[in-house]
Amino acid sequence: MNDSIDYYLEIGLFNKDEKKFYNKAIDYTEKAIELAREKKNNSKLTECYLQLATIYYDIEKNDLAIDYYIRAINGYNKNFPLTNLALSYYGLGKCYLRKDNIRVAEIYFEKAALLYKKLNFTEAIELINLQKGIIQKEKKNYSESKKIIQSVVNKLEDDAFSSTKTEAFFQLGEIEMKQNEYAKAILFYKKALEINEKNNVDVESKKKLFKQLSEAHEKNKNNFEAFTYLKKFTRLNDSIEKTFINYDSENMIDKSQFDEQLKTIEQLDKEKKSQQKTLRFSKLISILSIALISILSLLSLSLYRNNKIRISTNKLLKEKNKELLAEKERTELASKARADFLSTVSHELRTPLNAINGITYLLLQEKPKASQLNYLKSLEFSGNYLLNFINDILEINRLESDKVVIEKIDFNLIELTENIVNSFQEFIHENNINCHLDIDKSINYNLKGDPTKLSQILINLLNNAIKFSVNGDVWLTIKQKNETHNGIVTLYFEVKDNGIGIPKEKQKAIFDSFSQGSVEINRTYGGTGLGLSIVKKILELVNSEIHLTSEFGEGSTFSFELIFEKGANKIIKEDAENYLNIFTSKKILLVEDNKINQMITQKMLEKVAIDCKIIDNGEDAIEDIKVNNYDLILMDVHLPGINGTEATTEIRKFNSTIPIIALTAISLNENREMLLSFGMNEVITKPFEPKHFYKIIAQYLTNPLLSDS
Known part of the structure; x- marks a missing residue:
């Protein structure tokens, strides 16, 4: 099985590096991940995550690359090679640098540098130093940037580290260009080009240098040199022009054929003189010659016009392509602005x-x-x-966005659906609903899939059915449709009600965001109008679709199908814990700067007999933990001074066992994996639901070993 994992990894790497077939590279690497998970081979799984992260970085899917770099880091332990861990930190640094998040990029570059120093890996250390120099350049600290990059140049030999040294000279040239020192920039670019050509570094780097040399000479008023380097750049880059040349050559009259025709005409002339042919025959030859010349002239004219049309069309296509690229950038900026706005607003709303x-x-x-x-x-x-x-x-x-990951874990379908229906009991009672749960008895096994996504779908559909069927009936039906020999099952889900129904003309729009059929329905029944839109988008992610059958006044039926694998073992239900016995005499440190949140959290802890101490900043919390013992720490993520993640990193340097639970009004730019990567054990989202709040705290107070996992 390990051989199969390595095989898929090697094929994925080959498609990435040699063929540049990134889709195939992703497919083969994901197959390796699937095999590693089946075999529970954590070392290979971590290696797969690292390879998938580098692929996503190469195709500029930075958020996915960050996600898989963090997964790789979380999988490493003392038995893994430090080179892979260092490479993961270095990759994260490059991702955040590309996202213009310079502060986070510096943190990860520093982590990678520390590991490479332990390994005495000279080129990697200097490559990171080069990135630090680039960061200073982005900050416009040109003097400091030149100092760092020049140090990299001095430490590396041309032949041994040609790629890194070429990039270093290129960056020095870029700094001089930004300072309008064009003559100095030309010297640095030429030095980079000399190393590139001597060691045959890569064509892309050479193209970049030709382009910058042309621009630098133009700025320096050296028009002849600028034109010379522009021609060199064009020869490497202009594949479209090559296509035109090839096309023209295919359409030109074959030269040997043309020469043969001339020889034939000459031979006819000789025969005419030798045989003393009549004047009439001579005139015929002349007419034929004129006709041939006319045909050739027309053909030449036609080719000339075709070339002009091609050139004009190509120019038009290039202009349209520029417009499309500009529109794409505007769309991406608008999308990013919307995401940033939602992130900020959600965080600011969650706190109060x-x-x-x-x-x-x-x-x-x-x-x-x-x-x-x-x-x-x-x-x-x-x-x-x-x-x-x-x-x-x-x-x-x-x-x-591209941030949704589909899980594949074991869960019990009957337990899941019963819990969902039970969670609606109060709502069912308020609306006087008869709720019918019908699950196929043959589904007496666990499933492997994404229980969270399934729960979201069923909760939204049941919520709508109960809301729109006051004094009526709601049915949840689940049936097994088919099963293959290798344990793949297809299940049919149906949520039916006999409520108000949906008019035919409204049924297509009902799955759009903020759509509820009419203003009157919104005023009468409330709700956001987002539930069915969420259902539709989740099902699209798992390659399924939602089906609707409804008549106005006679109820609605929503149905869909999902494919699962059969799970392994039965999942044991957890018994309710006696929290009060667990909490008595426990001591918790709350690190929180918001006075209202301090008061609320302290009251909730004291209510269950937990002794709570409050500190409002990360610096004082670190010093306090060094001298006092606590059973658990509740750490707010957004603190004045150093934030919660930085404070956690410092605490883990001298205390690796105490449970640390993050408290955050989590935003779109944060995720659980990112917070856990700093050494936190769990995340509780504000505003927290009390039962969930107590349950998480109880788990870590009763089982401190969870903090080591």
Whole structure:
């Protein structure tokens, strides 16, 4: 099996490096990942993640590259080669540098440099130093940048490290260009070109140098030299012109054929003189000659016109291509702006919302007066509604990006559906619904797939069915459609109701974002209008589709099919834990700068007999942990001074066992894997739901070994 993993890795690498077939490279590497997971071979799985990260970096899918570099880093331990870990840190640095996040790029380059120094890997160390010089150039610290890059040049030999040294001289030339020192820039570019040609580094690098030399000479008023280097660049780059030349040569009259025709005419003339042919025959020869010349002239004219048309068309295509590229860049900038806006707004909304939901929960626990209870229940409903609305908007944006990863883990379908239906019991009771759960009895095994995505689909469909079927019935039906010999099963899911139904003219638009059929429906039943849009996008991600059958006033039926693998063992249900016995006499450090969040979290901890100490910044928290013992740390991610991730990194240098749980109003730019990579053990999202909050804390207080996993 290991041979098969290595085989797929090698084929993927060959398609990436030699053939530049990136889609095939991704396919073969993912096959290697699948085999490594089946075999539970963590060392090979980590190697696969690293290779997939480098492929995504090469095709400029930076977010996916970051995700797989982090997975690779999380998989490394003391038994793995330090070179791979260093390469992962270096790759992350390059990704964040490309995303203009210079601060994070510097952190990862420094981590990689420390490991390469341990390995005494000279070229890698200097390559990282070169990246540091480039960072200083981006910051416009040109003097510091030149100092760093010149040091790289002085330490490397031309023959041994030609690629790195070529890039170093190129970057020195770029700095001089930015400072309008064109003569100096030309010297550096020529030095880079000399090393490139001597060691045959690569064609792309040579093309880049020809282009910059042409531009530098033009800026320096050396027009002849500028033109010379531009011609060299064109010879390497202009493949379109080669196509035209080849096309023209195919359409030209064969020269040997033309010469043969001339010889024939000359022979006819000789025969005419020798045989004293009549004047009439001579005139015929003349006419034929004129006709041939006319044909050749017309053909030449036609070829000339075709060339002009091709050149004109090519110019037009190039202009249109520039317009399309500019439009693509504008679209990408708009998409990034929207994502950044949603990220900022969601974070800023979650922080006060945490205060609203937290204070409401605490007041409800203090046995309020009957007159106050309705107000608090209304406040609780409004807070939860707003939180669901924010989550739906973020989920739509995440599904439209390339950040969604489909999991493949074991889960129990019956347990999952029962839990979902039970979570709706209060809503079912409020709407006086008869809820019918019908699961095929032959599905008595576990499944392997993505239970989170399935839960999102069923929760959205059941929520709509219950909401629009007051005093009616709702059916959830699951049937096995077929099963293959190798354990692949296809299941049919159906959510049916006998509620208000959907008019025919509204059924196509019902899956669009913020669509609910009509303004009256929105006012009567509420909701965001995002649920069915989320369902549709999730099913598209897993190569399925949603089907709707509905008549106005007679209810609706939503159905879909999903493919799963059969799972291995039964999943054991967890028993409810006695949290109060677990929490008594425990000591927790809360690192949080927001005063309201401090008060809410402290009250929730003291309510279950946990002793809580509060520190409002990362620096003081680090010093306090050095001298005091705690059972667990709750660490806010966004702190003044050094943030929560940086504080966690410092704590792990002297304490690797204490559980550290991140508290964050998580945004689109953050993810659980990224936070865990800094040494945190778990993430709780603000505003946190109390039962989930207590459950996570209880898990790490009862089983400290979780912090080592």
